[in-house]
Amino acid sequence: MDDSDKWVRVSDNRWRRLSRREFLKLGAAGAAGVGLAASSLGSLLTTIVRAQQRELRIMTWSHFVPAYDAWFDPMAVKWGESKGIKVTVDHVSFADIVPRANAEVAAQQGHDVYFFISPPSAFEQQALDLTDINSEAERRYGPLVPLVRKCVYNANTRKYFGFSDNWVVDPGDYLKSVWTEAGYPNGPSTWDDLLRGGNEIKRRHQEIQIPIGIGFSQDIDSNMATHDILWCFGASEQDAGENVLLNSEETVAAVEYGVRLFREVMNPAILSWNAASNNQALNARQTSYILNSISAYRTAQDNQLPVADDINFVGALGGPKARVGSEHLIGVWVVWKFAKNPENAKAFLLDLVDNYRDAVLASKLYNFPSFFGSVAPKSVPVAQKPDEGRKWVRAACLKDPFGSKPIDKLALLASAEPWSTNPGHPGPANPAIGEIFDTFVIPDMFAKAATGQLTPKQSVEEASKRVKDIFTKWRRLGLVGGGSGDR
Amino acid sequence: MALRNEAPAQVATVAVFRHRTLADREDLLGRLMLAPAMAYVLLLVGAPLVLALLLSFSAATAGSLSFSWVGLRNFATIVSDPQFHSALSNTVLFTVVSQALVVILATAGAFVLDAAFVGRRLVRFLILLPWAAPVSLAAMAWTWIFDSTFSVINWTLKVAGVLHGWFYWFGDPTLAKIAIIAVHVWRTFPFATVIVLAGRASIPRDISEAAVIDGAGFWRKLFQVEMPLLLPIVTVAVLFGVVFTSTDLGIVYLLTRGGPYNSTHVLASLAFQRGILGADLGQGAAIALFLLPVLIVVAAAMLRLARRTEVGT
Numbered sequence: 001m002d003d004s005d006k007w008v009r010v011s012d013n014r015w016r017r018l019s020r021r022e023f024l025k026l027g028a029a030g031a032a033g034v035g036l037a038a039s040s041l042g043s044l045l046t047t048i049v050r051a052q053q054r055e056l057r058i059m060t061w062s063h064f065v066p067a068y069d070a071w072f073d074p075m076a077v078k079w080g081e082s083k084g085i086k087v088t089v090d091h092v093s094f095a096d097i098v099p100r101a102n103a104e105v106a107a108q109q110g111h112d113v114y115f116f117i118s119p120p121s122a123f124e125q126q127a128l129d130l131t132d133i134n135s136e137a138e139r140r141y142g143p144l145v146p147l148v149r150k151c152v153y154n155a156n157t158r159k160y161f162g163f164s165d166n167w168v169v170d171p172g173d174y175l176k177s178v179w180t181e182a183g184y185p186n187g188p189s190t191w192d193d194l195l196r197g198g199n200e201i202k203r204r205h206q207e208i209q210i211p212i213g214i215g216f217s218q219d220i221d222s223n224m225a226t227h228d229i230l231w232c233f234g235a236s237e238q239d240a241g242e243n244v245l246l247n248s249e250e251t252v253a254a255v256e257y258g259v260r261l262f263r264e265v266m267n268p269a270i271l272s273w274n275a276a277s278n279n280q281a282l283n284a285r286q287t288s289y290i291l292n293s294i295s296a297y298r299t300a301q302d303n304q305l306p307v308a309d310d311i312n313f314v315g316a317l318g319g320p321k322a323r324v325g326s327e328h329l330i331g332v333w334v335v336w337k338f339a340k341n342p343e344n345a346k347a348f349l350l351d352l353v354d355n356y357r358d359a360v361l362a363s364k365l366y367n368f369p370s371f372f373g374s375v376a377p378k379s380v381p382v383a384q385k386p387d388e389g390r391k392w393v394r395a396a397c398l399k400d401p402f403g404s405k406p407i408d409k410l411a412l413l414a415s416a417e418p419w420s421t422n423p424g425h426p427g428p429a430n431p432a433i434g435e436i437f438d439t440f441v442i443p444d445m446f447a448k449a450a451t452g453q454l455t456p457k458q459s460v461e462e463a464s465k466r467v468k469d470i471f472t473k474w475r476r477l478g479l480v481g482g483g484s485g486d487r
Numbered sequence: 488m489a490l491r492n493e494a495p496a497q498v499a500t501v502a503v504f505r506h507r508t509l510a511d512r513e514d515l516l517g518r519l520m521l522a523p524a525m526a527y528v529l530l531l532v533g534a535p536l537v538l539a540l541l542l543s544f545s546a547a548t549a550g551s552l553s554f555s556w557v558g559l560r561n562f563a564t565i566v567s568d569p570q571f572h573s574a575l576s577n578t579v580l581f582t583v584v585s586q587a588l589v590v591i592l593a594t595a596g597a598f599v600l601d602a603a604f605v606g607r608r609l610v611r612f613l614i615l616l617p618w619a620a621p622v623s624l625a626a627m628a629w630t631w632i633f634d635s636t637f638s639v640i641n642w643t644l645k646v647a648g649v650l651h652g653w654f655y656w657f658g659d660p661t662l663a664k665i666a667i668i669a670v671h672v673w674r675t676f677p678f679a680t681v682i683v684l685a686g687r688a689s690i691p692r693d694i695s696e697a698a699v700i701d702g703a704g705f706w707r708k709l710f711q712v713e714m715p716l717l718l719p720i721v722t723v724a725v726l727f728g729v730v731f732t733s734t735d736l737g738i739v740y741l742l743t744r745g746g747p748y749n750s751t752h753v754l755a756s757l758a759f760q761r762g763i764l765g766a767d768l769g770q771g772a773a774i775a776l777f778l779l780p781v782l783i784v785v786a787a788a789m790l791r792l793a794r795r796t797e798v799g800t
């Protein structure tokens with residue numbers, strides 16, 4: 001049978017449908033061509049890659065202060081050029097840090113060094129032990145800030161799963177004019193002040209929708225704020241030995257306080273807040289107090305909002321049992337076990353810390369050094385470096401080089417270390433704490449009681465059950481200790 | 488002589504044999520042509536499905552490659568979890584309510600767009616926009632529209648003097664659910680409208696005209712003549728809508744992140760929160776797999792419907 005019988009004339013002998021045979025021939029030829037081209041290109045690329053001796057792939061976040069990225073990226077590339085290393089810097093938004101890290105672990109490929117803004121303890125099994133560079137940094141600059149150590153070191157496995165270059169202070173940001181009218185010219189000092197002052201502000205300022213802006217929602221700022229309340233009332237998820245003790249009278253008292261705060265000086269908007277909501281509310285003068293870093297203030301400055309001059313800062317609020325507040329962020333670098341250039345990554349991290357004054361200034365005093373000694377003058381002996389570093393930070397805060405009015409507006413930040421603490425306080429920031437944080441168990445506990453879905457006691461019991469389940473699971477994996485003292 | 492006679496025959500046999508290698512073997516060629524699609528489905532759908540099944544029976548965590556068998560423990564845990572119950576009922580609620588609204592609106596929309604009026608093309612284009620817009624960008628816009636403090640709806644109503652209280656859209660579970668359903672409807676309505684519009688175009692005009700001549704009014708013509716004829720195609724639109732809505736993670740995650748207090752989660756968003764953000768891959772996979780029976784039923788119904796409506800069968 002002649003193949004031409006299958007052909008169909010379309011018009012005027014100019015076009016005809018391809019026969020199946022022709023189609024296959026063309027397809028095969030095309031595939032062969034593409035294959036050949038790909039093969040040639042592959043060979044060429046392989047040759048090029050082999051010719052490049054050294055490389056470093058960095059994944060970091062898109063910093064809340066954009067000026068930092070403008071400094072970091074060229075700095076990293078320049079560092080690579082000075083070492084004969086080709087450096088690639090990629091950025092990911094803060095919300096995608098963990099999902100992207102999961103993808104890299106699953107694929108067992110990606111970047112050599114990966115940046116987290118919260119303790120990446122869940123990734124310990126895929127992280128190289130960085131005891132060597134942590135020890136080296138301590139030898140050069142003096143000890144790591146204690147709260148940071150609890151976020152990078154697992155005492156159960158005796159492993160440094162991360163290396164931290166910075167941590168961020170989480171002060172109270174308040175509108176000075178409004179609080180002055182309410183009788184608190186220096187802002188609230190205790191949780192009781194917050195409630196009393198909030199009520200006064202509510203009475204005087206009808207135009208302020210949410211007198212006090214403490215989130216009880218599914219976002220990181222709400223997590224920090226609700227933990228602050230817990231700790232100040234003497235409650236916590238775990239003790240220093242990682243035993244679960246959330247179900248306590250202290251927790252119930254903290255939640256009861258949260259209920260009052262919500263019903264008297266807040267509204268349901270705070271149940272829906274995301275990480276930017278409290279910044280936006282403060283800068284729009286729709287709330288008078290938030291717990292946040294200085295990013296809300298810097299945004300107001302950058303946008304030349306009049307509210308910037310009215311924003312002031314207070315430290316952790318005092319409660320019945322303690323005066324302690326969460327850090328805002330912990331910057332932790334992880335070098336993957338599957339990293340192709342782990343030594344380059346370690347060298348980069350040490351050199352990053354070695355120039356940390358530049359980093360602090362590039363972040364507009366947002367980043368605080370995890371090794372205070374790293375910002376001390378180079379000539380100072382190691383033993384004096386931490387104190388000298390703290391002095392430098394204090395001087396920078398007292399004389400903010402980025403246009404604060406008054407110039408010492410950020411002075412409070414310099415004294416933040418004693419009242420700042422880590423997630424998991426008074427214990428370490430272990431993976432169980434990470435899961436509790438990322439699934440919003442504590443803000444939900446407050447929200448359910450605040451809205452009357454559950455009583456404070458029921459809400460605490462429900463959250464406690466979830467916390468225990470989470471701890472049990474991570475203990476089975478050997479990454480979390482305690483258990484004998486669970487309550 | 489015999490040799491002379493055999494030679495051309497051999498040549499012809501060889502030629503025929505050579506010509507019938509691949510191009511003429513339809514069984515082999517069909518399989519070959521189907522292979523890329525099958526490989527795609529097996530690699531990108533089948534393999535992840537098998538992996539999810541395995542993960543759901545394990546204590547796998549996101550930051551580790553270890554895989555320890557835990558049997559049905561993950562399923563037992565989530566079945567007794569109130570958050571899971573809430574996510575399951577939300578998945579059903581959002582899907583059923585939004586698709587019911589989509590059917591009504593798409594049918595009405597198709598009637599409107601079928602009519603002749605000035606600017607019809609522009610209206611058709613505008614109605615299709617939500618379908619073409621990336622869900623992430625759209626969700627960001629809706630986040631502002633429904634923002635609890637700065638909601639455009641609230642401020643507009645307030646300025647108009649209509650609203651005296653305040654709608655905390657994402658701060659109240661009921662309002663948050665309404666907002667999520669509204670965005671689902673907004674997103675799937677254009678697709679359904681186009682399908683129904685195409686279906687109407689395929690109904691012979693004489694049937695409609697005959698109904699009018701027989702004295703059928705608008706509603707009678709709609710429900711007793713056109714709707715039965717449109718039913719197969721509307722069913723296709725609904726089935727697509729059910730799949731899109733019940734498996735969607737983006738809208739809930741971008742609008743409410745499951746809040747307030749985890750009350751608006753659907754199975755997909757809860758699975759993401761537990762499995763990826765919370766690092767409990769096993770439990771996340773177990774939650775996600777609860778969608779599997781729904782999807783199997785929907786897929787079977789779609790295939791059956793497609794077979795029924797095949798031309799010439």
